[in-house]
Amino acid sequence: MRNNLIKVDIADHIALVKMDSPPVNAYSRDFSEEMIETFDELNDTPEVRCIVITGREKIFSAGADIKNRQAIGDIKGETYRHMRRAREVSNSIMEQNRPVIAAVNGPALGAGMGPVIAADIIIASENAVFGLPEIDIGLMGGVSHITTIFPKSLARRMVLTGYRVPAAEAYRRGIIEACVPLEDLMEEAMKLARNIAAKSPKALSLAKRAINTVGSMPLREGYRFEQNLTNEMTRHEDSKEAMRAFIEKRPAVFKDSI
Numbered sequence: 079m080r081n082n083l084i085k086v087d088i089a090d091h092i093a094l095v096k097m098d099s100p101p102v103n104a105y106s107r108d109f110s111e112e113m114i115e116t117f118d119e120l121n122d123t124p125e126v127r128c129i130v131i132t133g134r135e136k137i138f139s140a141g142a143d144i145k146n147r148q149a150i151g152d153i154k155g156e157t158y159r160h161m162r163r164a165r166e167v168s169n170s171i172m173e174q175n176r177p178v179i180a181a182v183n184g185p186a187l188g189a190g191m192g193p194v195i196a197a198d199i200i201i202a203s204e205n206a207v208f209g210l211p212e213i214d215i216g217l218m219g220g221v222s223h224i225t226t227i228f229p230k231s232l233a234r235r236m237v238l239t240g241y242r243v244p245a246a247e248a249y250r251r252g253i254i255e256a257c258v259p260l261e262d263l264m265e266e267a268m269k270l271a272r273n274i275a276a277k278s279p280k281a282l283s284l285a286k287r288a289i290n291t292v293g294s295m296p297l298r299e300g301y302r303f304e305q306n307l308t309n310e311m312t313r314h315e316d317s318k319e320a321m322r323a324f325i326e327k328r329p330a331v332f333k334d335s336i
Contacts, residue, residue, distance in 0.1 A: 080112050080115065080116075080277070083098060083099040083109045084096070084099075084112045084116045088123070088126060091128065092127070092268065093126045093128070093130070094115060094268075095117075095120075095132070096132055097113075097132070097139055098133075099108075099134075100134065102140035103133050103137060103138065103139040103140065104142065104160045105141060105142050105164060105189045107160070110166075111147055111166065113167045114170045117129075118170055120164050120174070120176065121173075121174055121175060126329060127275040127277070127282060128271045128275045128282075129177070129271075130179045130181055130264075131197065131304065132301055133183050136183075137155040137184040138186040138188070138194070139186055139189070139193070140185060140188070141189035141190040141211075142189050142217065167192055168192035168196040169196070171261065175283040175286050175336065177198045177285075178196070178197045178199075179198065179199045179200075179267055181201055181266075182202035182203075182206045183202075183206065183263055184203065184205055184206070184207075185209070187242070188254065189214055189219070189220075191208060191210065191220060192223065194198065195223040195226060195227060198251070198289065198297050199257070200227075200255060201257075201263065201267055202245035202248065202257055204257055204259055206244075207244055207245065208236075208241060208248060209241075210237055210240065211240045211244035227333060238295060255270075265307065275289055276292060276317075277332075278320060279335060280311065281317075284307045284311055288303070288304050288307055291303060316330075
């Protein structure tokens with residue numbers, strides 16, 4: 079991994095991914111490409127069982143790099159390449175076969191909402207806000223993403239007015255799992271990550287496969303799909319180890335294999 083604009087630290091089966099592109103973790107070309115590379119490599123790192131993504135200091139991500147964005151249209155084909163990179167940042171997170179926790183440590187705006195929406199679990203600090211400022215800066219985008227977790231009226235208010243949802247409101251509405259003081263955010267995120275990292279890597283990967291698949295399937299077909307995953311899980315050594323540990327009243331010991 080480059081560890082340039084995106085810093086990665088792996089310990090105890092947890093990968094801590096920190097966006098570190100001053101001043102506001104904006105989506106420049108280098109930033110987007112490194113994000114994609116980072117999550118692709120983590121998807122291929124057996125010892126990682128859970129990922130936590132956060133930002134530097136008191137900013138998660140301000141989204142599009144407006145200063146550089148103005149020059150994109152002057153380069154033939156670059157507009158489409160830029161949009162593709164922005165999509166793939168979110169896709170590389172959403173398609174992870176490991177759970178991803180977004181620890182939102184400040185404003186998450188525009189494209190910067192992508193990692194939040196793509197994550198499996200969202201917690202935020204009290205200074206965090208969620209918003210789509212595109213309506214005020216001559217851009218569009220994000221509607222398809224935010225409507226997956228924000229209620230209809232609130233999502234449309236965000237799109238049409240640029241309203242920034244405070245973390246406390248997002249928590250009150252059940253959109254995020256926790257709203258804590260900034261100084262407590264990473265402790266809360268890592269506590270949750272350690273809980274997940276103690277699970278079977280195989281079970282986690284199958285659970286992620288179900289999460290990423292059944293949402294677009296009818297109930298009958300979705301349940302059948304999950305039952306097939308259950309059948310696959312019971313044939314794995316981790317399933318036998320989990321059952322032995324349960325009977326013997328001890329923590330299960332899993333191998334880093336999927």
